[in-house]
Amino acid sequence: MGSCCSDMSGGMDAVGGMDVLNLDKDTETAVPSDFLSGTRGVPADVQVQLWISASKLRDKDFLSKSDPLAVAFIRKDGVLEEVGRTEVVSNTLNPSWVTDIKVSYSFQDIQQLLFRVYDIDTKYAGVNPQELPLEEQDFLGEMTCLLAEVVAAPGQSFSRLLQDKVDGGTDKTGVKSMGTLTIKAEEMQHSKSIVELVLRCSDLNNKDFFSKSDPFLRLSRLREDGSSVPVYKSEVKKNNLHPTWKLVRTTLQQLNNGNMDRPLVVECFNYNGNGRHDLIGSTQVSLNELQASAGGTVSFELKRPSDNQAGGKLHVEGCRISSGHSFLDYLRGGCQLSFMVAVDFTASNGNPHQQDSLHYLDPSGKPNSYEIAIESVGEVLYHYDYDKLFAAWGFGGKPMNSPVSHCFNLNGHSAEVDGVDGILRAYSQALKSVALAGPTLFAPVVNMASSIASEYISQEKQKYFVLLIITDGVITDLHQTINAIVNAASLPLSILIVGVGGADFTEMEVLDADKRKLQSSDGRLAERDIVQFVPLRDMGNKTNLRRTMLAELPTQLLEFMRSRSIVPNLNLR
Structure with missing residues (x-):
């Protein structure tokens, strides 16, 4: 997880693995490399269709009812960008538009949508909706939401009251008489199509x-x-000039955005330990061409970049495209993501009353490193949990009238708090009542999270847990923590670790298990790679932190569900 860079430096191991229907019984499986931002590649967004309906709209016409049109916008870098319009429905206050709006969904991003409804003047009857001047139409109301709120809603159907604009803004109190807008989402089929490939090279x-x-x-x-x-x-x-690689399993969306004729660039490198790998040869070939050549005698010549001469041949041993359950399918079936936080209260953080402390709470409201990490992850995961109750713990501190604890409730009485704001309030209060101590132990909080997650390993109870551990130093129970993570890898749980401050976090990279699977003291290998570690100092801003920490979560959820043969409860929705 998290270190398969686009410049291909470092690491000889395949990335991850999961059970699949093999094309050949002896074929091993590999999965796509990390699709992270920055130097780690770019995740392919999922294409989603939105259908819009409204009820009890205001009537702007005297002799008939309104003729409504809906327009969708997405906010990018603070600027509204129109993404689509419906058709005009004549003479109704309860329209169900049939023209869908297509948007790209990215789990790790905050995607704000705005929908505006207009009554179209009769003089524009028959005009293409895309050409209608909106400033000349009667405004019926608007609604804002996050795309995450739509796809995470039960049945992926989300409703909210329309509001009026006030001085260019939005009246946050809402006006019931303006009606209600309902958005229903559905993932486009090619986003769910699974591609399986077995590739080999010769000569x-x-x-x-x-x-x-x-x-x-x-x-x-x-x-x-x-x-x-x-x-x-x-x-x-x-040491192989005629290699056959493990089965590749990815999505059609990831490979070519659903376009079977779009060329793929296939490059063959010779691995070097210093990260400067030699390009043996490359070719461009579409998935249609790969599929047509599967199992046959057709090969594709790999050309050397230096002189355009042959560097070898690429062969397709097998190629299969099939349908599979997606992350959004599990959400639509009612699966939730539950957020957990564990905060480091060891003395190495410094006196919280001093400005150089990592726990210092600035009176101006500027967030410290712990608050930045909580907000960055929490503002995404918040929308995928129905009750918004999140577990919040501390470790390495001494609560009032108690010995040092390595897993205590931040709010002093119960583990769960209300929302991300509740976590931040509990954290602030804990700094007033908990003495910083030590040492830094992770195993107790990992085991606590595991005990909760272990209650949700069934078809009927679908919930996936995300534990965020924020720490300023090197852990002192590495072996116990590895044992705890190996146990947790068989549960519906992922672990995100954010290092704050300037400490040496080398040991954290061991927990991230990019190079090889974690192994417990009794010899058991972790079923899945569930840990993602990043130093906050390397992230630059909250957006990069959020994207880096969360990009792999949908894949990790799918890996767990498939390993337990748990399918989405779509028949219940």
């Missing part, structure tokens, strides 16, 4: 002097502007 050029090349593949999708985005990296095959 590769040898790039090593004393042995044979150590090849691996990188697949990238071409964007509309001609640039490419890495979407998959294979494992490395040592």
